[in-house]
Amino acid sequence: MDLLRFITAGSVDDGKSTLIGRLLFDTKNILADQMEAIEKASKTRNAGEIDLALLTDGLRSEREQGITIDVAYKYFQTPKRKFISIDAPGHIQYTRNMVTGASNADLAIILVDARQGVVEQTRRHSLIASMLGIPHVVVAINKMDLVEYSEDRFLEIAKTYQELAQKLKIKDLKIIPVSALNGDNIVDPSANMPWYKGDTLVSVLENVNVLNDLNLTDGRFPVQYVIRPQTPELHDYRGYAGRIRSGTFRKGDRITVLPSEVSSTIARVEIAGQEVEEASAPQSATLILDDDVDISRGDLIVASEAAQPVVSQDLETLICWMDDRKELKVGSKFTLQHGTSRTRCSVRSIDYRIDINSYEQLEDIDTLKLNDVARVVLRTANPIAYDPYAKNRTNGAAILIDETSNVTVGACMIE
Amino acid sequence: MSLTKEEIQPAKSIERLDYLDQLEAEAIYIMREVAGQFERPALLFSGGKDSITLVRLAQKAFAPAKIPFTLVHVDTGHNFEEAIRYRDELVEKIGAKLVVRYVEDTIKAKGLQEPTGKNASRNWLQTYTLLDTIEEFEFDACIGGARRDEEKARAKERIFSFRDEFGQWDPKRQRPELWNLFNGRIHKGENVRVFPISNWTELDVWSYIKRENIDLPSIYFAHERECILRDGRLLNNTPVIQPDENDQIVTRRVRFRTVGDMTCTAAVESDAATLDEVVAEITISRISERGETRIDDQQTEAAMEDRKKGGYF
Numbered sequence: 125m126d127l128l129r130f131i132t133a134g135s136v137d138d139g140k141s142t143l144i145g146r147l148l149f150d151t152k153n154i155l156a157d158q159m160e161a162i163e164k165a166s167k168t169r170n171a172g173e174i175d176l177a178l179l180t181d182g183l184r185s186e187r188e189q190g191i192t193i194d195v196a197y198k199y200f201q202t203p204k205r206k207f208i209s210i211d212a213p214g215h216i217q218y219t220r221n222m223v224t225g226a227s228n229a230d231l232a233i234i235l236v237d238a239r240q241g242v243v244e245q246t247r248r249h250s251l252i253a254s255m256l257g258i259p260h261v262v263v264a265i266n267k268m269d270l271v272e273y274s275e276d277r278f279l280e281i282a283k284t285y286q287e288l289a290q291k292l293k294i295k296d297l298k299i300i301p302v303s304a305l306n307g308d309n310i311v312d313p314s315a316n317m318p319w320y321k322g323d324t325l326v327s328v329l330e331n332v333n334v335l336n337d338l339n340l341t342d343g344r345f346p347v348q349y350v351i352r353p354q355t356p357e358l359h360d361y362r363g364y365a366g367r368i369r370s371g372t373f374r375k376g377d378r379i380t381v382l383p384s385e386v387s388s389t390i391a392r393v394e395i396a397g398q399e400v401e402e403a404s405a406p407q408s409a410t411l412i413l414d415d416d417v418d419i420s421r422g423d424l425i426v427a428s429e430a431a432q433p434v435v436s437q438d439l440e441t442l443i444c445w446m447d448d449r450k451e452l453k454v455g456s457k458f459t460l461q462h463g464t465s466r467t468r469c470s471v472r473s474i475d476y477r478i479d480i481n482s483y484e485q486l487e488d489i490d491t492l493k494l495n496d497v498a499r500v501v502l503r504t505a506n507p508i509a510y511d512p513y514a515k516n517r518t519n520g521a522a523i524l525i526d527e528t529s530n531v532t533v534g535a536c537m538i539e
Numbered sequence: 540m541s542l543t544k545e546e547i548q549p550a551k552s553i554e555r556l557d558y559l560d561q562l563e564a565e566a567i568y569i570m571r572e573v574a575g576q577f578e579r580p581a582l583l584f585s586g587g588k589d590s591i592t593l594v595r596l597a598q599k600a601f602a603p604a605k606i607p608f609t610l611v612h613v614d615t616g617h618n619f620e621e622a623i624r625y626r627d628e629l630v631e632k633i634g635a636k637l638v639v640r641y642v643e644d645t646i647k648a649k650g651l652q653e654p655t656g657k658n659a660s661r662n663w664l665q666t667y668t669l670l671d672t673i674e675e676f677e678f679d680a681c682i683g684g685a686r687r688d689e690e691k692a693r694a695k696e697r698i699f700s701f702r703d704e705f706g707q708w709d710p711k712r713q714r715p716e717l718w719n720l721f722n723g724r725i726h727k728g729e730n731v732r733v734f735p736i737s738n739w740t741e742l743d744v745w746s747y748i749k750r751e752n753i754d755l756p757s758i759y760f761a762h763e764r765e766c767i768l769r770d771g772r773l774l775n776n777t778p779v780i781q782p783d784e785n786d787q788i789v790t791r792r793v794r795f796r797t798v799g800d801m802t803c804t805a806a807v808e809s810d811a812a813t814l815d816e817v818v819a820e821i822t823i824s825r826i827s828e829r830g831e832t833r834i835d836d837q838q839t840e841a842a843m844e845d846r847k848k849g850g851y852f
Contacts, residue, residue, distance in 0.1 A: 127558040194695045194710060199688045199740045206558045208738055220715055227717040348571040353604035361603065367568040367719070396567075397602025407556070408567035408600070421575045446715050461720050464575065521718045530724040532714045 125201075128334060131210040131225045131258070133249035134235030139266050143235065143304035144198060144209055150311040151326060153200035195225045204330040219480070219495040220446040222249065223535050226256040227521070230334045233262045233325070238271045238301070242284045244481045251480050254292035255442060255497070255537065257517050259337045261289070262298045262328055268317065269303040275319040291483070298328055338405055342511065343371030343379075343427025344519045346463035347419055351410060363394065363410040364419055369463070369518040371427055373411060374402040378428035381419055382509035383435050387428060388413040405518075422465035424509045424519075433509040433519060438472075439502045440539045442513075443524070445492040447533035450526065452492040452500070458533070462508050462522040469524075472501040502536075513537035559747055562739055563596065568719065569698060569735040570600040570682070574607045576723035577680040577731070581638075582608040583669075586622030587798040588755055589684030589736065591629070592744055595753055596735060597682075598633065608682060610635050613668045615642045615800045617779045622798050625756040640672045665800075670706045673730055680723065682733045688740045698737050704728040742821050749814040761794045761812040772805040796821075 134140035148154050154162075198209040212225035226232065232253040236246050253261055263285055271277045278301045289297050300309055301320055308314035309324045323331070351363035373379075377390045392412040393403050403409040411425060419425070426433060445452050452471060460469040476485040477498040492498050513520030524534035556564075573580045582597060584590045597606040612626060630637045645668040646653060653664070673681065687694045697713050699721040714722055723731050736744065748755065766773040767780060768787040774780055776788060780802055793806035794817070811817045 125558055126556070127561045194713065196694050197687045197738070198694065199738070206743075224715045224717055228719075348568070349575045349601075351601055351604050358603055363603075365571050365600070367564060367571075394602075396599035406561065406564055408564045408571070410602075459724070461722065463720075464572075518718065521720065523715075523717055523720045523722060525722055525724055530722070530726065532717070532722045535715070535717050 125204070125206060126334070127206045127208065128231065128329060128332070129208045129210060129229050130231040130233060130329065131212055131222070131229040131253075132233045132235065133212055133222055133226075133253070134233075134266075135213075135245065138235040138237045139304045140211070140235050143233075143264065143266065143302075143310075144211055146304045146307055146310050147209070147326070148198065148200050150307055151200055151202050195221050202326065202330055207329065219248070219252070219497075220444065220535075222252050223256065223444045223446070226252055226258055227535065229256075229258050230337060231260040231262065231329070231332055232258045233264050236263060236265045236281060236285070238265050238267045238277055238281065241281045242288060246285070247288065247483070248480045250288060250292055250294070251478075251483060251497075254294055257513060257537075259334070260296045260298075260332050261294050262300060262325065264304075264325060265299065265301045266304050268301045268308060268314075269306055273301075273303075273308075273314075273316045275317070278317075278320070296332075298322070300325055300328070339370035339516055339518075340404060341371055342430045342433075342516060342519075343373055343377070343425075344369040344405075344433070344511070344516070345373060345379075345409075345411065345425040346465070346519075347421055347423045347425060348464050349421060350419070361412075362416075363412050364425065365408075365410050366425070366464070367408045368403055368405040370405045370516055371430055372402055372404040373409065373425075373427060379411075379413070380426050380428045380432070381417065382424045382426055382433065383507045384418070384423070386417050386419075388415040388417050390414075422463075424463060424465075426509070433511045435507050435509045437504045437507050439469075439504065439508070439510070439522075439536075441500050441502055441522070441536040442478075442539065443492070443498055443500045443537075444535045445494060445496045445498070445533065446535065447526065447531065448494040449529075450533070452496075452534065453490065457527065459525040459527055460502065460504055460508070460522050460536070461525060462510060462538075463519065465506075465508060466525075467508065468505040468527075469502045472503050475499040475501065499539075500536075510538050512539055514539075559743065559750060562736070562743060563599070563747070565719075565738065566596045566735040567600040569721070569733060570597050572699075572721050572723070573680050573682060573733050574601070576721070579676065579678050580608050580680040580682065580733075581611045581673075581676070581678040582606070582682040583684070584610040584612050584626065584637075585684075585799065586612070586618065586626045586756060587684070588744060588748060588759060589686065591625075591753060591755060592736060592739075592747060593682060593684050594629065594633070594635075595751060605634050608635075609676070609678075610637045611672060611676075611678070611681070612637065612639045613642065613665045613672065614639050615665060615802075617777075617801045619756070619758055619775070619795075619798060619801060621756040621758045638672065638676065640668050640675075642668045644668075645671060666706070673706070678730060679725060680731045680733055682735060684736060685734045686739050686741070686744070687734075687737050693737075696734070696737075698734055699723055700732040700734065701725070702730050702732060706730070708732075742818070745814075745818045745821055749818050752814075755814075756798065758795045758798060760817065761792055761809045763790060764793050764806065765790050766793065766806060773808070774805055775801050777801055 132140055196211040200207050210225040212222040234249050265281050282299045302309045308316055311326045345366045345368055347364045347366050349365040351365050353361050375390055375393055380387050391414045393400050394410040454471050457470045459466050474489045476487045477489045480497055511519040520538045522536040523532050526533045642664050685693050697716045765776040766789055767776050767782050768789045791808055794809040795806050811820045
């Protein structure tokens with residue numbers, strides 16, 4: 125049984141919390157005491173009807189305001205798969221949370237209210253899903269019960285969305301009519317919509333193929349830590365610990381260390397102290413090399429025969445700015461964290477800002493504010509070895525750290 | 540000491556990488572990030588199954604070397620003796636450094652008022668001892684076994700959870716945590732709590748313990764025990780809990796689902812005496828772990844949120 129991480133994007137008004145509650149409830153993942161707590165809370169706040177949305181409301185300040193502040197994680201399983209549900213708030217001021225949640229997701233569920241159709245928020249969520257390179261998108265057209273389960277309405281919205289998806293180059297798209305409130309097309313096919321012949325939401329979640337999303341060709345191994353036991357019997361042991369980001373590493377493979385470009389051969393691949401023939405993404409492994417080369421945290425070990433990453437100090441990036449206290453300006457300096465390496469960087473130029481609702485490119489931009497998305501050119505103090513984000517989601521991503529507050533202020537996708 | 544042959548499982552190729560392998564790979568990655576990013580990391584060890592799992596993951600992350608973390612145990616003085624014995628044997632076996640600090644000492648030194656009354660527990664006072672210990676040893680990172688499926692506030696906490704110089708968690712000002720890029724940069728005096736098994740569920744932990752054949756303290760398995768029956772819950776009959784006229788002393792076949800401070804950890808009736816039986820029992824269980832056994836979370840809807848804001852782990 126494997127694991128699928130999915131993000132659900134939408135607002136409280138689209139019935140997002142109800143949808144997640146429904147997924148947990150219909151797959152029998154709500155435990156007796158949790159149900160009891162919800163029943164109790166429903167009684168005090170609503171007219172007594174059980175509110176499945178309460179399952180996902182976490183913090184007191186969120187319950188008081190009836191909104192979701194932060195990314196929340198829920199865990200459930202069916203006989204086929206384990207799921208991590210990432211719940212990101214839909215309000216505009218929380219774009220940074222959706223970017224955060226989307227960065228680790230295999231699949232995105234984008235909620236559309238059948239009465240409203242594709243709205244500004246749908247466009248925003250879809251852009252973020254596409255920008256973050258989520259391989260699979262499911263559009264759940266919700267509240268079908270409020271449009272009399274109309275096939276015409278469904279087809280109308282689906283057509284509009286497909287046009288949008290084409291612009292965004294969304295690869296794998298499924299559109300499903302649902303009612304989260306009543307459970308239509310969540311686990312079982314809906315009796316109210318016999319015209320819909322496609323998969324139910326849970327069936328898509330259970331069967332989507334994520335193995336093909338892994339890049340198993342380009343060997344990338346950022347070194348996290350050097351293991352040196354320094355005991356008498358392991359006096360010369362020097363193991364490079366890391367998690368394989370893409371590709372496979374085998375005993376005997378030639379490797380290149382970047383940015384130094386030193387080469388060597390893999391003498392041994394270990395997992396948890398035990399020798400193995402090979403290890404692949406996303407395994408955590410330890411590599412032992414033939415030669416005594418100078419490698420430390422921050423270096424990238426690359427399979428020599430694979431396509432090589434770009435080594436450069438000039439980065440063209442798409443940045444989502446996440447700080448509400450400071451703005452990003454030309455000349456601003458940060459620490460850039462890419463893989464396990466950190467280097468200083470400065471902003472060379474802001475080429476344009478992307479209006480995340482209209483997708484328009486706005487030029488003559490001087491500063492970026494919280495939740496802005498823009499194309500930004502960075503210059504780094506030391507070269508970094510990257511792959512374009514579109515080709516390699518793990519080796520094309522970086523974060524910006526403010527050098528005085530130490531806060532993570534930006535998400536970068538290197539082009 | 541490194542892992543024994545029996546403790547090492549054969550590695551799997553990508554086609555067979557199942558959810559436990561994925562969770563393990565992620566946890567090992569997080570452990571290594573801690574070792575790579577911090578100067579003085581500690582691993583908070585309680586003798587409970589979650590922190591025992593952490594120790595195994597740390598051993599795997601750094602094999603064949605010893606784990607590069609100091610084990611820290613904040614002892615409320617109300618711990619199960621089986622858990623303490625287990626702790627000492629484990630530390631001996633893996634050759635780790637152990638620091639134990641006692642809540643009792645903090646109470647005396649700071650003149651703290653111990654909670655009184657029927658369900659009085661020192662559990663909350665642990666925070667003071669923990670913060671003092673962090674200060675004493677200048678720990679910049681503390682690895683803990685908290686899981687997001689345990690509780691609502693934990694479901695929203697980052698894997699690298701920043702704490703200010705007072706140990707406080709501010710849910711509204713958490714650092715965005717993107718991809719697998721963990722930002723552990725801090726100023727002196729601040730620290731980061733790190734939760735490598737954030738994405739594990741209770742069943743995942745048990746399934747992993749079973750798969751890895753990890754030895755656990757005996758109280759996790761069914762045994763006869765004299766208990767105090769209070770409000771439908773079975774508490775260990777110990778001098779630190781004062782029964783009153785409404786309580787009954789009973790002998791039941793029980794096991795513990797969580798192992799913490801005795802004053803706030805209840806037992807469950809069970810016949811599950813082996814790992815297989817425990818996993819089977821949890822698979823069909825319809826009550827969550829904290830709901831069944833943690834008395835400290837039941838007091839208000841936001842009990843954990845409040846404790847975390849105050850520096851609790």
